[in-house]
Amino acid sequence: MTDLLLVEDDGQLRRILSQRLTRRGFHVIQAASVNEAKSKFSQTHIGLVILDLGLPDYDGSEFITWVRHTESTPVVVLSARRSQLDKVNALNAGADDFLTKPFGFEELVARIHATLRRSGAATSPLTFQSGGLVIDPQHLKCQREDIEIHFTPIEWKILELLLSAQGRLVSYEELVSRVWASSAKDRRAAIRVHIANIRTKLEEDAAHPQFVLAVPGLGYQFDQS
């Protein structure tokens, strides 16, 4: 089941859309502002975003830019703005499709399916397998030699970010902004604590990690080699 994040400040429209999309087999997570959207996006694996542009705190395009900073999650814009410039700006920010209000519900569903098809497997976080170790962030499952390893939601989020980076360095700033949806506070110390906990659970020897590697002063990377 695909998790949709529906970002819309019109409460009535949000509830109706949410109900109808749920009946079509989607799991809908709702947000009424950009800040709430960031928070919800950081807490779970979102398969597709439906985004209004006129939101109370920031313009919806701010959220697209924020998502595109690290993720390829498809974004379908749903907006009353109909000027060509608004569409061009949203698409340039990284939106995958743009639907003008008022819209037909069937068209929205068709566009969601088309966008998901185009984005393909790129939207799924990677399952990692090495020797007897299997990490499946999408289903929150991790096993080593058939023994279940349990992570907290924050630990899962960190692991998922590291895995979806496919070996690329993930900086402290990026981890903090994705895990807590904020960059205001320096949470490097907290990240270190979570990384230490993940290593204790995941690595055979946490003092000499094989998978979750530190890049001193910068961040972490997941060694998939």
Ligand code: CA
């Ligand atoms: Ca609005």
